[in-house]
Each structure stands twice: as C-alpha cells, then as structure tokens.
Amino acid sequence: MDFQDIILKLDRYWARQGCALLPPGAAGRADFAGPLCLAGAARRGPAPDGLPGLYRYRVLLKPAPDGARRAFLDSLRAVGIDRSEHDLRWLPSDGPGGTAEGAGWNVLLDGQPLAGFVYKAAAARASAEIVVVLERLALVSQRKRSAAELSWAGRLTYGELHSGEAA
Amino acid sequence: MTARDAVLEILAENLPGGAVRSAVEQLGKLAAQEFAVRALPFVGIEAYGTCRRLALYVTGVPTGPQAKVLAQIFPLLLGRLRFERCMTWEPSGFCFPRPVRGLVALHGERLVSFSAAGLRSCRVTQGQEALGPRPVKLASAERYFKTLEHASVLVKDAQRLESMRGALAAASRRMKLAIEAGEQELAGNLYLAEYPVPVVSGFSQEFLSLSPDLVRGALRELLFFPVTDQAGRLQPYFAAFRDGISKGQRNVEDGFRAALESRLKQLISSESKHT
Numbered sequence: 347m348d349f350q351d352i353i354l355k356l357d358r359y360w361a362r363q364g365c366a367l368l369p370p371g372a373a374g375r376a377d378f379a380g381p382l383c384l385a386g387a388a389r390r391g392p393a394p395d396g397l398p399g400l401y402r403y404r405v406l407l408k409p410a411p412d413g414a415r416r417a418f419l420d421s422l423r424a425v426g427i428d429r430s431e432h433d434l435r436w437l438p439s440d441g442p443g444g445t446a447e448g449a450g451w452n453v454l455l456d457g458q459p460l461a462g463f464v465y466k467a468a469a470a471r472a473s474a475e476i477v478v479v480l481e482r483l484a485l486v487s488q489r490k491r492s493a494a495e496l497s498w499a500g501r502l503t504y505g506e507l508h509s510g511e512a513a
Numbered sequence: 514m515t516a517r518d519a520v521l522e523i524l525a526e527n528l529p530g531g532a533v534r535s536a537v538e539q540l541g542k543l544a545a546q547e548f549a550v551r552a553l554p555f556v557g558i559e560a561y562g563t564c565r566r567l568a569l570y571v572t573g574v575p576t577g578p579q580a581k582v583l584a585q586i587f588p589l590l591l592g593r594l595r596f597e598r599c600m601t602w603e604p605s606g607f608c609f610p611r612p613v614r615g616l617v618a619l620h621g622e623r624l625v626s627f628s629a630a631g632l633r634s635c636r637v638t639q640g641q642e643a644l645g646p647r648p649v650k651l652a653s654a655e656r657y658f659k660t661l662e663h664a665s666v667l668v669k670d671a672q673r674l675e676s677m678r679g680a681l682a683a684a685s686r687r688m689k690l691a692i693e694a695g696e697q698e699l700a701g702n703l704y705l706a707e708y709p710v711p712v713v714s715g716f717s718q719e720f721l722s723l724s725p726d727l728v729r730g731a732l733r734e735l736l737f738f739p740v741t742d743q744a745g746r747l748q749p750y751f752a753a754f755r756d757g758i759s760k761g762q763r764n765v766e767d768g769f770r771a772a773l774e775s776r777l778k779q780l781i782s783s784e785s786k787h788t
Contacts, residue, residue, distance in 0.1 A: 412614070415526055416646060430643050431761025433712075433768070435705060436564070438529035438611075440598060449600050449611060451527060456768020457735065457753075458775075465612070467600050472612075486764075491771070 347487045349498045352425045352480060353387045356403050359424040360385035363417055365405065382408040387480065400508070401480040410465060410474035418463060418476050426487050432456050439464070450474075455482060516556070516573040517621030519580075520654040521587045523567045523630075524615035524638055530704030532596055532610045533562035537670070540569045543593050547586045553579060561668050563707045564756075565642070568668050570657065580620055587618050588629040603631035615639065619654040640664025641708055643757025665708040665757060674703055677754060680711035681738065684752055688713070692752050693729075693739045701736045706756035714766040715750045720777040723784065731776045737769065 347355070357367050360383070368386035384406040405421075407414050419429060435454040439462070450464030460482045465472040484496045484504075494505030528536075541560035548555055548571070556573025569590065574580055591607070599608035607613070607630040618625035618634040627634050640649045641664055649664045651657055658668055667673045677699055685692045702709060720728060725747045732739050732751055740750040751773065755765050 412612070428761070429645070430758060431764055433755035433757070433765045434643070435756070436527035437705075438527065440529075449598070454772075456765050457772035458768055465600065465602075470604075472600060472602060486768075 347426050347484075348500065349480070349484045349496055349504060351499075352483050352487065353403070355425045356387075356421060356478075357385070359421050360405055365407075382406065403478040403480055405476040405478075406473065407476075408473035409468065409471035414465075414474040414476075415463070418461070421478075422483075425483055427455075427483070432486070434460075436463075455486060458482060516575050518654045519571045519574045519583055519620040519625065520617065520651075520657045521569040521590070521625075522615070522617035522638055522657070523591065523613060524617070525565060525567075525609065525613045526611040527564045528562075528611050528704070530564070530701065532598075533564065533567065533704050535596070536567050536594055537562040539594055540567060540590060543590050544569055544571065544586070547589060551582045551586060553582055553586070561670055562704070563666065563668060563670075563673070564704050565707060566638075566666075566668065568657070570654075574620060576621065580623075583618070583620055583625045584627045587625060587634070588627045591629045605629070605631045607631070617651060617657075619651060619657070621655070622653045641666055641757050667708055670703060673706075673709060674699060677702060677709050677711075680709070680754075681752055684711055684713050685740075688740065688750065690748055690750065691741045691743065691745075693741060695733065695738065698733055698736050698738055702754045705736070706754055708757055709754040710757060710759050712753045712755050712762065712765050712769060713750065714753070714770045716770055716773050716777065718749050720774070720781070721747060721749060723777065723780055727780050727784075728777065731773060731780060734776065735769075735772060737773065 361367055363383065365383035365385040368384055386404065388402050388404050389400055422429060433456050435457065436451040437454060439450055439452050440448065448464045448466045450462065452459060453461040453463055459479060461476060461478040464475050466475065481493045485493065488496055490496055494503065496504035498504050498507050537560045541558055544558050554575055555571050559570045561568045596610050599610050601608055602612045609630065613630040613632065615638055616629060616632050616634040617636060617638050618627065619636055624636055625634060636651045637648045638651065640647055640661065644665060649660060651660055661668050667676060678694060681692045681694045728747055729739050738752040740748045740752060742748055753769050
C-alpha cells in the first residue's frame with residue numbers, strides 16, 4: 347500500500363469511528379472539554395530508531411471509549427496489516443515524567459517502535475492519545491528495509507520526495 | 514456436601530510485569546485472609562498472572578449456602594489490591610494500573626455474581642489477542658486453565674516459564690549451539706506474552722567486531738537471548754519470544770533482526786566517535 351494510501355485509509359477509518367479529521371501538522375485542541383475525537387497526519391521530530399520518522403498519525407480520543415485499544419488494532423487492519431502475522435509487544439510506559447497522570451505503552455511491531463498509546467488521567471474519564479509512526483506502517487506494508495525505498499504514490503518514492511533531507 | 518473449585522479472573526489491558534507480580538502475591542494472601550475471616554473452608558489457594566490477566570484459583574470450596582459469601586469475598590479482594598501506580602478508569606473509583614475489561618467468577622459451574630470496577634462478573638473471557646477478539650466461554654471453574662490453554666493462553670506463570678525454557682533448549686539442540694537463557698530476560702518475557710512462541714534469527718557478522726559485552730547488552734535490552742558456541746564465543750544469532758502463534762514467523766524474525774541491528778549500528782557509531 348502506498349504511503350499516501352495509508353494516510354487516506356487511516357483518515358477514512360478514524361472518520362468512520364466518529365473522529366474529526368485535521369489537516370497535516372495541526373495539533374488539535376487538546377484542551378477542548380470534549381467529547382472529542384481528533385485524527386490526522388502530523389509532521390514531527392525524528393524517531394529514535396534511525397528512521398527518518400518525519401510523519402506521525404495522531405489520534406486523540408476524549409474521553410477514551412472502552413474499545414480504544416481495539417480501535418487502534420483495527421486501524422492496523424485497515425491499512426492491510428494482519429495482526430496474526432506479526433508480533434505486537436506492549437511495553438508499559440507510565441506517561442510523561444513517570445507520573446501517575448498517564449499510563450500507556452510503547453507499542454512495538456515485530457520488535458520495532460510503531461506507536462505510543464497513552465491514557466491521560468482526567469476528572470471524569472481518561473482520554474487516550476495514539477501516535478503512530480507512519481514510516482513503520484509503510485515499511486511493514488510494503489516489505490521495504492529503508493524509508494527511502496518506500497513508494498509514496500505510484501512511482502514517486504519517499505526518498506525522491508525527501509531528497510536533501512537528513513535521514 | 515461436595516466441594517468444587519472456584520476461580521476469579523480479572524482481565525485487563527496489558528499490565529506492567531512488576532504490577533502483575535505484586536498483584537499475584539497480594540491476591541493469594543488476601544484470599545487466604547478473607548476465606549479465614551468468613552470461615553469458608555477450602556483446600557488450596559493459587560494465584561497466577563499474565564500480561565493481560567490475574568487469576569485466583571481456590572480448590573475444594575464447599576457447595577451450598579455457605580458458598581454464597583464468594584460473591585462478597587471476590588469484589589472485596591479486588592478493592593484491597595494495592596499498586597505503586599494506578600489510575601481510575603470509570604466512575605466507581607476503582608484504581609488499577611490499566612483499564613479492567615472483564616471479570617470472570619465461577620464456583621464449579623455456577624456463576625458467582627457481583628459487580629466491581631464498573632463491570633458485572635460473567636463466564637466469558639478472551640483468549641490470545643493475536644487471534645483476534647474471540648470470546649471464550651468457560652463451562653466451569655475446573656475447566657478454566659484447559660479452556661484458556663486451547664485459546665493460546667498459558668495462565669500459570671510457572672507453566673509459561675517452563676515452556677520458554679523448553680523452547681530455548683529445543684532451539685539450542687536444533688542449532689547445535691548454546692543459548693544463554695538469562696533469568697532476567699526470562700522474567701522480562703514472562704509478562705510480555707501469554708503464549709510465548711520462540712523466534713530464532715541472526716544478525717550481520719560485522720557486529721561481532723563489537724565487544725561481546727556490548728552485543729550481549731544490546732540483546733538484553735531487547736529481551737533477546739545471546740547464542741554462543743560450545744566454547745562460549747558469541748555467534749551471529751539470537752533467540753527471542755513473540756506472543757501468540759507462529760504465523761508470519763518470517764516477518765517477526767526480520768523485524769527482530771532489524772531492531773537489533775539498528776541498536777548495534779548505534780553502538781558502532783558511538784564507539785567510533787570515542788576512538
């Protein structure tokens with residue numbers, strides 16, 4: 347699946363879950379009282395694992411429904427990743443600064459960082475924030491080893507689109 | 514008067530290993546206290562935990578009106594569990610490290626009915642997550658472990674550990690090489706997988722130029738197991754565990770390898786900066 351198809355599929359999937367889609371790069375109003383469900387591709391800093399990791403897909407569910415985790419797993423299926431053919435490792439992480447304000451996981455797909463999934467404490471009910479590394483999804487989906495080889499749209503590659511940028 | 518076994522299962526989203534270990538210990542102790550306080554006889558109390566569930570199993574609980582106190586004991590046990598870090602997830606205010614998604618409570622075939630953590634107890638749980646969301650119905654408390662094993666969940670910690678040791682020993686025989694099954698890595702894997710499936714993969718020979726301690730350190734960080742020859746020399750292979758089934762094994766082998774090599778590359782570049 348092309349990189350841009352992955353974004354389109356995720357947009358469609360989360361829109362079906364009732365999320366408002368935000369344009370790339372928009373942070374979304376995290377302080378909004380909710381109920382709220384925001385989703386969209388965003389450009390962020392580099393990933394720690396050597397991937398260019400420029401693109402994240404961020405979903406904010408406020409309050410988090412009981413099925414938030416299931417919805418995340420289903421979103422992987424929506425972009426063509428069959429959960430039963432991969433290993434998902436949920437490494438517990440306790441939110442920013444290790445405080446009790448948040449609880450979640452660093453999710454590894456076949457041992458490599460795929461997403462951060464954090465529940466944030468709130469007065470009534472916790473909210474959930476999911477941030478997925480789009481490059482990882484594309485690498486697995488296209489069975490490629492480096493981000494530069496990824497097909498962005500048809501013959502246009504990720505490498506061509508980002509030539510001159512530091513990997 | 515006959516006696517039947519009783520089971521209480523708390524199904525949750527993936528729990529930190531430390532929280533599971535502590536909860537298992539507390540569950541056993543608290544249950545023994547509560548059964549004594551309420552003068553409910555039993556033969557034995559066992560407590561187990563995986564990354565997704567805590568299970569209390571009590572053997573030889575008499576049937577009849579006496580057993581009705583189980584419906585009081587079980588929610589009380591939940592309320593008395595203490596965690597270093599926990600959050601409330603629903604209006605009842607029950608504090609748990611991650612959201613609770615199900616409660617199973619059975620005495621023989623009978624449902625032990627109560628409410629806690631915003632949920633009602635039932636006889637349906639979930640099996641291995643990798644197989645998708647499939648409800649698993651439990652016919653009786655006595656069938657609990659077998660039914661879950663059929664759903665690719667090894668509830669008993671010792672059984673999971675034994676299965677991991679066995680799998681590493683078998684892989685070692687197949688490769689005719691030794692696998693360093695460190696206790697720390699085994700303990701780390703114990704609460705990451707409900708049904709540990711072994712994965713054996715390799716890494717590029719070039720990384721053997723790094724000091725063996727550095728390579729071992731990188732492997733341990735990822736909870737992988739180093740492979741050595743009979744003389745104890747590190748080989749460009751490693752063993753690891755994934756959760757679930759052995760479908761798509763190649764994806765996992767390649768992914769684990771890439772994760773390790775990316776870490777080893779960082780080590781090489783930091784080493785070359787220092788020299």
